[in-house]
Amino acid sequence: xxxxxxxxxxxxxxxxxxxxxxxxxxxxxxxxxxxxxxxxxxxxxxxxxxxxxxxxxxxxxxxxxxxxxxxxxxxxxxxxxxxxxxxxxxxxxxxxxxxxxxxxxxxxxxxxxxxxxxxxxxxxxxxxxxxxxxxxxxxxxxxxxxxxxxxxxxxxxxxxxxxxxxxxxxxxxxxxxxxxxxxxxxxxxxxxxxxxxxxxxxxxxxxxxxxxxxxxxxxxxxxxxxxxxxxxxxxxxxxxxxxxxxxxxxxxxxxxxxxxxxxxxxxxxxxxxxxxxxxxxxxxxxxxxxxxxxxxxxxxxxxxxxxxxxxxxxxxxxxxx
Numbered sequence: 001x002x003x004x005x006x007x008x009x010x011x012x013x014x015x016x017x018x019x020x021x022x023x024x025x026x027x028x029x030x031x032x033x034x035x036x037x038x039x040x041x042x043x044x045x046x047x048x049x050x051x052x053x054x055x056x057x058x059x060x061x062x063x064x065x066x067x068x069x070x071x072x073x074x075x076x077x078x079x080x081x082x083x084x085x086x087x088x089x090x091x092x093x094x095x096x097x098x099x100x101x102x103x104x105x106x107x108x109x110x111x112x113x114x115x116x117x118x119x120x121x122x123x124x125x126x127x128x129x130x131x132x133x134x135x136x137x138x139x140x141x142x143x144x145x146x147x148x149x150x151x152x153x154x155x156x157x158x159x160x161x162x163x164x165x166x167x168x169x170x171x172x173x174x175x176x177x178x179x180x181x182x183x184x185x186x187x188x189x190x191x192x193x194x195x196x197x198x199x200x201x202x203x204x205x206x207x208x209x210x211x212x213x214x215x216x217x218x219x220x221x222x223x224x225x226x227x228x229x230x231x232x233x234x235x236x237x238x239x240x241x242x243x244x245x246x247x248x249x250x251x252x253x254x255x256x257x258x259x260x261x262x263x264x265x266x267x268x269x270x271x272x273x274x275x276x277x278x279x280x281x282x283x284x285x286x287x288x289x290x291x292x293x294x295x296x297x298x299x300x301x302x303x304x305x306x307x308x309x310x311x312x313x314x315x316x317x318x319x320x321x
Contacts, residue, residue, distance in 0.1 A: 002108040002146075004251070005128040006121045013117045015076040018294075019301065021096055021115065022078065023068040024211070029059045033090035044083050101255055104138050110252055113245070113304035119297045127157065127244040129251065141181075142258065148177050149254045152267065156243045163239035167191070167246075167271060174267040182261030189268060189321070191275075194229050200275045201225070203320055207313040210306045217302075221279055228282045235285050238296075242274040245300060249273055252308070253318075268321040269314075273303055 029037075029052065037048045051062050051070045062070050071079040080088055097112035111118040129150070135143065155161075155169050175186040190196065201222050209215045221228065249270040257263045280299045284291045307313050 001130075001132050002106060003130050003132075004110055004248075005130055006125045007109065007111060007130075010111055010117065010121065017076060017116050019116055020068070020072060020076055022072040022093075023063070023066070025067075026055045027061045027069055027090070027092055028055065029061065030091040033088070034059055036088055048080065099252065103255060103258065104142050106133050106138060106142075108255065110248075112252075112308060113248065113300055114309055116297060116301055119300045122244055122248055122300075123241055123293075123297070127153065127247050129153070142255075144181065145255060145258060148173075148181075148263070149250065152250055152254075153247045156247050159239070159243075163237060163243065166239075166243065170246075170267050171264070171271070174264040178257075178261060178263040181263070182257075184261045186264035187321075189264070191271060197229065197275060197279055198225065200272050201279070203272070203317065204276060204306075207306065207316055208310060210310070214302065214306050217280070221283055224283055224286065225279075227286050228279055231282045231286045232278070235282050237278055241296065242278065245277065246270045246274050249308075253314070262318060265318045265321040269317045272317060272321070273307065277303060 037045065037052075039045075040048065052059050053062050054060075064070060069078075073079055073082075078089070078093070080093075086094060097115040097118055099110055099112055101108045111121075113119055113122070131146075138146075152170050152173065155173065156166055158166060161169075171189065171191070175189075178184050178186055201218060205215075205218050205222075247270075250266055253266050253269065254263070257266060277299045281291050281296065284295055307317065
């Protein structure tokens, strides 16, 4: 298995979380969990069955008008977990925010940045990947991609090099190996601060919004862009944060290039993400002369919820890059 070094230490914050993953989306129920619910002979079992509805031919839990799952109590805890234990959770609830990819018999896994706890773990730990695999069993083309991805991580992690130079090196390296490995020449690309910032906001405005808050924030950033750019001249980017965030986004999406060869697009998408996050930080600093740790977490989390958990939005960004 391939995974981040802090993966096994993940524990849900439950009622300590300022957010919830149990609202705002359809929670589909897998066949195994559904079978368990049907076998329950109790009042609580009846409550579960009465709280299931059809969502495009897939059973899912009903939600209140505020989009919260009907089993999410006022303390932010799950009634099913509290009443029956983890073994009775459906796959989505038990596995979230984990993600998986499998190739050549190797399972690669990670934790989505949509989760507050995951963002905290990423910021508080060194970004390292554990390769618990038998190299002899991996096909050469996949092994080469893993090597190239790790080299990108190493470039971003080199704090002795200015962050802007690290980004430029990653962009150049991704373009070169894309051509060498897949014979695909990357389109011309520039990340001039002002022009690229406007490009990011214009592009994100064309994505499908997760909620009205995302749309309002983009509008605010666009309205304040001149002041934000001015602030950014003196507001130092926290490269210890953004180098890890950029690496993590690349980690999650890089191995999909084995299907299309678009290595440069993945690196550019990660740059789009950290540019957006930096603009958000500058906007907060412009308004109140400080940015708290919690606000940095919320910026990362909102980006992930909007972009990484919508295949349509992710594919759109990869396509335009």
